[in-house]
Amino acid sequence: MGTATGIIRALNSGIKHLAIKRFTLRYPEEKLKFVGDGYQFDPSTGVGIAGLKGRHMLFHDHCTGCQLCSIACEGVAEAIAMVKVPEEQKQNKKSIMPQIDYGKCVFCGLCVDACPFYALYMTNDYELSSFTKEGLIYTPAQLAVKPYLTQDSEIQITDRGATHG
Amino acid sequence: MTMTDIMPPGLALKKVDERIMTLNVGPQHPGSGHMRIVVQIDGDYIVACDPDPGYVHRGEEKMAEYRNYITNVPHLERPVIHDSCNVLYPYVLGAEEILGIEVPERAKYVRVICSELNRCIYTMYWLAIYGIFLGHSTMFMWPAGDRELLIDLMEKVSGARVTHAHFIPGGVRNDLPANFEDVCLRQVNYFEKRIKEYAAVFYDNPILISRTQDTGVLSRENAIRYGTTGSVLRASGVDYDLRVKAPYDVYDELDVHTNVMKEGDSYARSKVPWLDMMESCNIIRQALQKMPKSGSVRTKLKPNPKTKGPATVYKRVESGRGSLGCYIVSDGKTEPYRVKMSVPSFRNLLAMPNLLIGEKLGNMPSVYWSLNYWPVEADR
Numbered sequence: 001m002g003t004a005t006g007i008i009r010a011l012n013s014g015i016k017h018l019a020i021k022r023f024t025l026r027y028p029e030e031k032l033k034f035v036g037d038g039y040q041f042d043p044s045t046g047v048g049i050a051g052l053k054g055r056h057m058l059f060h061d062h063c064t065g066c067q068l069c070s071i072a073c074e075g076v077a078e079a080i081a082m083v084k085v086p087e088e089q090k091q092n093k094k095s096i097m098p099q100i101d102y103g104k105c106v107f108c109g110l111c112v113d114a115c116p117f118y119a120l121y122m123t124n125d126y127e128l129s130s131f132t133k134e135g136l137i138y139t140p141a142q143l144a145v146k147p148y149l150t151q152d153s154e155i156q157i158t159d160r161g162a163t164h165g
Numbered sequence: 166m167t168m169t170d171i172m173p174p175g176l177a178l179k180k181v182d183e184r185i186m187t188l189n190v191g192p193q194h195p196g197s198g199h200m201r202i203v204v205q206i207d208g209d210y211i212v213a214c215d216p217d218p219g220y221v222h223r224g225e226e227k228m229a230e231y232r233n234y235i236t237n238v239p240h241l242e243r244p245v246i247h248d249s250c251n252v253l254y255p256y257v258l259g260a261e262e263i264l265g266i267e268v269p270e271r272a273k274y275v276r277v278i279c280s281e282l283n284r285c286i287y288t289m290y291w292l293a294i295y296g297i298f299l300g301h302s303t304m305f306m307w308p309a310g311d312r313e314l315l316i317d318l319m320e321k322v323s324g325a326r327v328t329h330a331h332f333i334p335g336g337v338r339n340d341l342p343a344n345f346e347d348v349c350l351r352q353v354n355y356f357e358k359r360i361k362e363y364a365a366v367f368y369d370n371p372i373l374i375s376r377t378q379d380t381g382v383l384s385r386e387n388a389i390r391y392g393t394t395g396s397v398l399r400a401s402g403v404d405y406d407l408r409v410k411a412p413y414d415v416y417d418e419l420d421v422h423t424n425v426m427k428e429g430d431s432y433a434r435s436k437v438p439w440l441d442m443m444e445s446c447n448i449i450r451q452a453l454q455k456m457p458k459s460g461s462v463r464t465k466l467k468p469n470p471k472t473k474g475p476a477t478v479y480k481r482v483e484s485g486r487g488s489l490g491c492y493i494v495s496d497g498k499t500e501p502y503r504v505k506m507s508v509p510s511f512r513n514l515l516a517m518p519n520l521l522i523g524e525k526l527g528n529m530p531s532v533y534w535s536l537n538y539w540p541v542e543a544d545r
Contacts, residue, residue: 006371046465048339053324075236
């Protein structure tokens with residue numbers, strides 16, 4: 001193959017893309033859809049459930065204040081601190097619950113694996129940026145809120161190329 | 166021992182006469198990554214070269230001595246976040262032997278799929294940087310965009326785009342999501358179709374061929390002598406791939422073909438990873454077909470598991486850059502006594518001073534990056 005033919009072939013393969021659909025995801029107007037409601041863990045089988053490792057969700061009626069999540073995080077990021085909560089739960093004698101610093105968290109999900117009481121899960125919420133360091137610290141009350149999300153884009157593959165539909 | 170000690174006599178950085186200029190490339194330079202390359206040039210030609218890694222040393226090995234076998238998982242995959250499953254693989258295999266746990270059959274197949282997906286993700290990133298080093302903007306945009314197809318798959322499996330923390334002693338963290346086989350097959354097939362298009366725009370491009378052919382030639386003897394691994398070794402004509410020569414997990418049940426090229430120049434070193442990506446697509450398709458359709462993927466384990474007693478393990482896998490080993494010494498406590506990672510990047514770097522002698526300075530980025538070197542992994 002000659003030099004000229006090679007260059008023309010190279011240019012041609014690029015020009016073809018003018019007729020192909022755009023692959024770019026237009027974030028934040030479009031957001032990717034994830035499987036499930038976030039990473040969860042079933043302590044009875046010891047196997048996790050697939051999902052995005054995003055912001056945590058804490059179920060106050062399940063948390064016993066056993067600190068296992070905090071101990072699991074000690075070797076990873078030291079992001080979890082146990083803090084006093086004003087409310088009184090029947091199963092939580094010490095009234096302590098995890099408070100998570102997302103400035104430190106690496107989203108590995110080992111705290112979710114450590115929880116034996118179905119109290120700590122992860123959600124599909126990944127937009128956690130804040131102007132202050134204090135804004136990244138989520139108290140137990142903030143962690144109990146279920147995020148409201150609109151994520152519906154998926155990769156679609158057609159004859160004219162792939163696109164985020 | 167410094168780099169200059171292992172160089173052939175007469176090439177070390179000693180004599181500097183008036184014609185020769187010393188040039189620092191890096192450590193923060195788009196052509197070097199987090200690393201400094203001290204080159205001595207005579208006009209436009211390199212007469213001596215001394216790579217100087219060590220700018221992103223994080224003490225991963227020391228950190229591993231203070232954490233138990235489970236909490237070591239998130240930080241040990243940090244050296245190469247694009248290839249995080251493969252970096253973690255030898256540690257996980259070694260920890261399983263020390264802890265004495267069996268891995269379910271389905272988990273082994275899931276690991277192979279994740280490992281191959283990660284190899285492609287890493288190689289696409291590497292290829293994108295290689296394209297921009299050569300001033301080929303299309304080759305930067307296309308691989309950077311197309312690797313999203315596979316990152317999307319890994320995100321569905323593990324819940325994170327990079328740094329998946331998915332492999333764990335005892336299997337994998339979670340099972341594949343519902344309907345994953347169909348989505349994976351569709352996206353991998355499209356991915357393979359896309360990377361075949363790179364031939365016209367990049368690998369058959371006469372401009373690339375004239376720039377990379379016969380530059381930085383590493384002979385077969387030298388490739389073995391310097392201890393290079395992976396695509397660098399295979400591009401010099403040595404048929405060596407751990408997936409075939411020393412299969413781990415279920416690679417012995419899969420049909421793996423090794424891509425070998427004889428030339429040993431920059432062009433061959435950049436083409437072998439591209440051919441390997443197509444082989445990875447084949448492996449993923451085979452693994453999806455042979456995988457048990459149901460069953461557990463993780464052996465139940467306490468958050469702080471106990472070891473069986475003092476033990477020493479060395480495990481190695483074929484990563485995106487070459488053979489990656491992990492040596493674990495256990496003294497019977499819940500933390501490892503010592504974790505040593507033997508990384509392909511550092512071994513491939515040893516060949517670099519020899520390759521650059523007599524090359525033009527403009528060819529330095531292409532020779533350097535074709536060695537499949539990842540600065541963060543070499544420093545750990």
